[in-house]
Amino acid sequence: MLKQKFVLYFPAAVTEEPFTYYLIKDYNLMVNIIRADINPRKEGRAVVELSGEKEDFQEGLEFLQSRGVKVFPLEQEIVWVEERCTQCGACTAICPSGALVMERPQMTVKFLNDRCVACEYCIKACPSRAMEVRF
């Protein structure tokens, strides 16, 4: 069983295709949609967690790519630019998943990548712009 989060970019031409349905029906994958921003006839993106058997996983991803969907592992997405971070802690009340946490009593902020659900709330909530979306 494999389980991994991906960011999917849909070109405008394909945003109306029912990809989730195909992934579930044809590739036996479990699809957990974490976030989606898809509008008819416009470019869209979604953050999904896929789980399934290794072969199905591979084939499912290949299928998406063959239809023009760009697939990136989620790790590439939200980055913490440590040099810009002032360790203020403002993000810790905003992050809904506990990915940005204050370590006490040192009062330093830590970014726990694997807890991040890519909601992007921190991107604009961080006064120092230390959180970035990278593609």
Add this chain to the structure above:
Amino acid sequence: MVKKTYAEINARIKAGEAVVVTAEEVTPMVRERGLEETAATVDVVTTGTFGPMCSSGAFFNLGHSKPRMKMSHVYMNNVEAYTGIAAVDAYLGATQIPDTDAANKTFPGEFNYGGGHVIEELVAGKEVVLEATAHGTDCYPRRKLDKVVRLEDLPQAFLFNPRNAYQNYNVGVNLSDRTLYTYMGILKPNLGNANYSSAGQLSPLFNDPYYRTIGMGTRIFLGGGEGYVTWHGTQHAPGAPRAHNGTPIMPAGTLAVIGDLKGMSSKWLRGVSFLGYGVSMMVGIGIPIPILDEEMLKYTSVSDEELFAPVMDYSESYPQGLGEVLGQVSYAQLKSGEISVNGKLVTAAPLSSYFKARQIAEILKDKIKKGAFLLTEPVFTLQSFMNNDA
């Protein structure tokens, strides 16, 4: 009774013998050894704070061009600087945004760039685009100037912040049912979070609550370089209500500070953006407190458990100026990450960096220990009701 003068403390600093500790370190020392013994040993207690301080900015002399010019509008990286002073002088404020910024037209505005960011880039040694226009006069004929400048090219540049290092500040919460975008950060509806902004026990004015040693001419750590206290800051309110230990339980004293921008660093001056509000600058300040006697030591030994901040509702009480306080919470509670407001447990997050405040207190401590930073006796101390009454 321990009594020390500035001159005696400075002599010990010069001899490399001064005992210097941070405002965090002094608390357990006093607890273990008592006031008298510790006051006899410790010469200086260092403090620090690093947070958004909106009332900040820099004066520049931009240098005369040929032909000369009386600049009437100056833009630095598209951010306007005030020019209602002499020909090529200008003041760039930390909260100024470009005229082209959409601000809150699409709410909440992002405010990605402004005066604070320009100052940060200058001290980082980066090039900044300078654009100036003028009406032209007989003595100053030039009407337009466009060039790229670096901090080192400018004849003079000094930070002059009219209000920094607030002695205590509000904890912002939101009682309404919509998200608020404030200078206290994002406040989620229905007491979704509580934001605060003070270094508490490390904060300079919490360690000298009646300003016995701080006033005009006090040499300080400012933005990574050296600076001085020049005056009490705007909104200085020494009459704010106080706890038994003398520390205010509401926003109280403030400082106006000055320092050469050329000696500062972008590590300690940082442009910041507050969603839906605007831009500001995070400023690092550290003040050394001379332990003149047991009383000064007692003030510096105050801990987060004994310092209290007022909780304010930013949906109604603050914007409407009603002044209603929802309660007082200690900095120890705030730093634990959770406070209780109206019977509800609320996540608390800081806007100022305690980690960096501690670094500043450490840097200042090391400098003083090495003899690289001497204390100055203020020409006069800040206005304080304790002084006035005495």
